[in-house]
Amino acid sequence: MKAVYTKPISLTETANSYCPGCGHGLVHRLVAEVIDELGVRERTIGIAPVGCAVFAYDYFNFDVTEAPHGRPPAVATAIKRCLPDRIVFTYQGDGDLASIGTNEIIHAANRGENITVIFINNAVYGMTGGQMAPTTLEGMKTTTTTKGRDVKVAGHPLRVSELLSSIEGAVYIERVTVIDPANVIKAKKAIKKAFQNQIDKKGFSFVEVLSPCPINWGLKPLDALKFIKEKMMEYFKLGVIKDSTNSKESK
Amino acid sequence: MNKTGKKIFINGNEAIAEAAIIAGCRFYAGYPITPQNQIPEYMSWRMPEAGGVFIQAESELAAINMVFGASLTGTRAMTSSSSPGISLKQEGISYMAGCELPGVIVNMQRGGPGLGNIQGSQADYFQATKGGGHGDYRMPVLAPSTIPEAIEHVMTAFDLADMYRTPVMLLSDGILGQMMEAVEFPVYKSKKKLPEKDWILDGAKNRKPRSVFSLMMQNPTILEKHNYKLAEKYKKMETEVIHETYLAEDAEILVCAYGIMGRICRGAIDMARKEGVKAGLFRPVTVWPFASEVVSKLGKKAKKVLVVELNLGQMVEDIRLAVEDNKKISFFGKPGGAVATKEEIFAKIKELIK
Ligand SMILES: Cc1ncc(C[n+]2csc(CCOP(=O)(O)OP(=O)(O)O)c2C)c(N)n1
Numbered sequence: 001m002k003a004v005y006t007k008p009i010s011l012t013e014t015a016n017s018y019c020p021g022c023g024h025g026l027v028h029r030l031v032a033e034v035i036d037e038l039g040v041r042e043r044t045i046g047i048a049p050v051g052c053a054v055f056a057y058d059y060f061n062f063d064v065t066e067a068p069h070g071r072p073p074a075v076a077t078a079i080k081r082c083l084p085d086r087i088v089f090t091y092q093g094d095g096d097l098a099s100i101g102t103n104e105i106i107h108a109a110n111r112g113e114n115i116t117v118i119f120i121n122n123a124v125y126g127m128t129g130g131q132m133a134p135t136t137l138e139g140m141k142t143t144t145t146t147k148g149r150d151v152k153v154a155g156h157p158l159r160v161s162e163l164l165s166s167i168e169g170a171v172y173i174e175r176v177t178v179i180d181p182a183n184v185i186k187a188k189k190a191i192k193k194a195f196q197n198q199i200d201k202k203g204f205s206f207v208e209v210l211s212p213c214p215i216n217w218g219l220k221p222l223d224a225l226k227f228i229k230e231k232m233m234e235y236f237k238l239g240v241i242k243d244s245t246n247s248k249e250s251k
Numbered sequence: 252m253n254k255t256g257k258k259i260f261i262n263g264n265e266a267i268a269e270a271a272i273i274a275g276c277r278f279y280a281g282y283p284i285t286p287q288n289q290i291p292e293y294m295s296w297r298m299p300e301a302g303g304v305f306i307q308a309e310s311e312l313a314a315i316n317m318v319f320g321a322s323l324t325g326t327r328a329m330t331s332s333s334s335p336g337i338s339l340k341q342e343g344i345s346y347m348a349g350c351e352l353p354g355v356i357v358n359m360q361r362g363g364p365g366l367g368n369i370q371g372s373q374a375d376y377f378q379a380t381k382g383g384g385h386g387d388y389r390m391p392v393l394a395p396s397t398i399p400e401a402i403e404h405v406m407t408a409f410d411l412a413d414m415y416r417t418p419v420m421l422l423s424d425g426i427l428g429q430m431m432e433a434v435e436f437p438v439y440k441s442k443k444k445l446p447e448k449d450w451i452l453d454g455a456k457n458r459k460p461r462s463v464f465s466l467m468m469q470n471p472t473i474l475e476k477h478n479y480k481l482a483e484k485y486k487k488m489e490t491e492v493i494h495e496t497y498l499a500e501d502a503e504i505l506v507c508a509y510g511i512m513g514r515i516c517r518g519a520i521d522m523a524r525k526e527g528v529k530a531g532l533f534r535p536v537t538v539w540p541f542a543s544e545v546v547s548k549l550g551k552k553a554k555k556v557l558v559v560e561l562n563l564g565q566m567v568e569d570i571r572l573a574v575e576d577n578k579k580i581s582f583f584g585k586p587g588g589a590v591a592t593k594e595e596i597f598a599k600i601k602e603l604i605k
C-alpha cells in the first residue's frame with residue numbers, strides 16, 4: 001500500500017514546540033516538502049530567526065544556523081556569496097524581519113541577493129508574549145496595546161511585501177496564507193517558486209505568509225483562522241505583489 | 252598580484268587589508284567610517300582580485316553578521332571599523348563567541364564617547380578586553396605598535412581565530428591606520444597546527460545535518476555546561492600571551508604602554524637613558540590575554556611604574572591588578588584623540604624620579 005501522507009525527509013523526528021493551531025509548524029512542513037521535491041536538501045542552508053521559530057534547526061533535517069534578531073538576511077547574504085551553489089533561505093517572523101531587521105531585509109533585496117525569504121506575518125511578537133508588532137492591525141489588542149493599536153501613536157501596520165516591491169533587486173514577492181487547504185496549496189506553490197527562482201539564479205524571492213498565533217491573539221485555533229480571513233486579509237491582500245521572474249536574466 | 256617579499260611604502264590600513272588577504276581572508280564586509288576607510292576601499296578591489304568576496308554592508312551590524320555567515324561556511328572572514336561602528340558590532344561579536352565562530356575584527360580606534368572625533372585614540376580598551384558585547388566571554392585582542400607588527404598580527408589573529416573558534420580583535424588606532432611605513436609583506440604560514448573545520452555548514456551531503464547556535468534553554472544546566480566548556484577554551488587562550496620589553500630588566504621606572512603609545516614611549520625611554528635615568532618599557536601586544544606575570548615581576552622590581560595611554564586610564568587597571576602596589580603606579584593619559592609626545596612622557600618620567 002502506498003502511503004499518501006508521510007513526513008518529508010527534510011523534517012526531523014523532533015516534536016516541535018509550537019502551540020496548538022500555530023502556523024509555524026505548517027509552514028515548516030511546506031518548506032520541507034518543497035526542499036524534498038526540488039531535491040536540494042543536501043545543499044540547503046537555512047537561517048533561523050529569533051522568535052518562536054528559533055529552534056528551527058532542531059526541526060529541519062538539513063544545515064541550519066541561528067542568527068541574531070533581525071539579521072538573517074545579512075547572514076544569508078554572506079553564506080550565499082561564499083557558497084553560490086548552495087540553496088540559502090531565511091525564515092523570519094514579523095518582529096525579526098519587519099521591525100528590528102528592516103535594514104537588513106531592504107538591503108539584501110536591494111543587492112538582489114539570490115536567496116529565498118519566508119516571512120511569517122502573525123501580527124504579534126509571539127515568543128516574547130504577544131506584544132505589538134509592526135504588522136499588528138489597527139485596534140488590535142496586544143500586551144503593549146491593551147486598548148488596541150492606536151495608529152495615531154503607534155503608526156499603521158506595515159505592509160512589508162508592498163514596501164519591498166518597489167525595490168529593483170526583488171524579483172518575486174507573493175503574500176499567501178495557510179488558513180485552509182486551498183490556501184495551503186497556493187502557499188506551497190509560492191514557496192516552491194521562491195526556491196526554484198534561487199535554483200535558476202533569478203534573484204531575491206520573498207513569500208509572506210499570514211499565519212495564526214492563536215495563543216497571543218486570545219483566540220481558539222479555528223477563530224484565529226477566521227481572524228486572518230476576516231481581518232488580516234482585508235488589510236494584507238493576498239496574491240502576487242511583484243513578479244519579474246521572467247524578465248530577469250539569471251545572474 | 253602577489254605582494255609578498257617586496258618592499259613597499261604603504262599606510263597602516265591598507266597594510267592590514269593586504270595582510271588579511273595574504274593570510275587567506277576571502278571575505279570582507281565593512282561600512283565606511285574614518286579613520287579606517289582605506290580598509291574597505293582597498294578590499295573593494297583587492298578582495299575580488301584575490302578571488303574573495305567584498306561587500307559594502309548597509310551598517311556595521313550587517314557587516315559583522317555577514318562575517319558570522321561567511322565564517323560558518325569555513326571562509327576566513329574579516330570586518331573593520333572605528334569606535335562608533337565597533338559598538339554596533341558588539342552584538343555580533345557576542346554571538347560569534349557563543350556560536351564559536353572564528354573571525355577577525357579590526358578597530359582603528361578614534362576619540363569618543365559618542366561621535367567624538369576622528370583622531371587616533373585608545374579609548375576602547377575596556378570595550379575590547381572586558382567584554383564589549385553581552386555575556387561572559389573572552390576574546391583575544393592584539394594591539395600592534397608598528398605597521399610591520401600589524402601585518403604580522405593580522406596573521407596571528409586569523410590563526411588564533413581558527414585555532415580556538417573565536418572572534419579575535421586587532422585593536423589599533425587611527426594614527427597607525429593613517430601613517431605610512433616601508434614594509435615587506437611576509438609569506439604567510441600558520442605558526443599553529445590548526446584544527447580541521449569539521450563544524451561548518453555547507454549542506455548536509457553524506458553527513459548528518461549540522462547547526463550553529465548559541466541559544467541553550469532546553470534545560471537549565473545546558474548553558475551552564477556550555478559556559479564551562481568555553482571557560483576551558485579561554486584557559487587555553489590565556490597561554491597565547493605576546494608582549495615586548497625594552498630595557499626593562501634593570502628599569503627603576505617601568506613605563507607601560509601598548510599600541511602606538513608603546514612606540515612613542517620607546518622614544519621617551521631613549522631620552523631618559525641618555526640622561527642616565529633607568530627607564531624601561533613593558534608593552535603588551537596581546538591586551539587580552541594580558542602578560543600579568545611579566546609586568547608583575549618587572550613592576551615589583553621597579554621603583555615606579557608609569558602607565559601611559561591615550562584615554563583617561565583603562566589598561567592601568569590591569570597593571571594595578573598585576574603589580575598590586577598602588578602607591579608605585581601613576582598614570583599619564585591623553586583622552587579625546589590627543590597624542591602624548593615623547594617629550595611629555597620624558598618630563599613625566601623625570602617628575603617621578605624627583
Ligand atoms: C536584540 C534582541 N532584542 C529583543 C529580543 C527579544 N525577542 C525575542 S523574539 C522577539 C520577537 C519575535 O517576534 P516575531 O519576529 O514576530 O516572531 P514570532 O515569535 O511571532 O514567530 C523579541 C523581541 C532579542 N532576542 N534580541
Ligand code: SF4
Nearest residue numbers: 018019022052126213
Ligand atoms: S506564540 Fe504564537 S507564533 Fe509562537 S508558537 Fe505559539 S502560536 Fe506559534
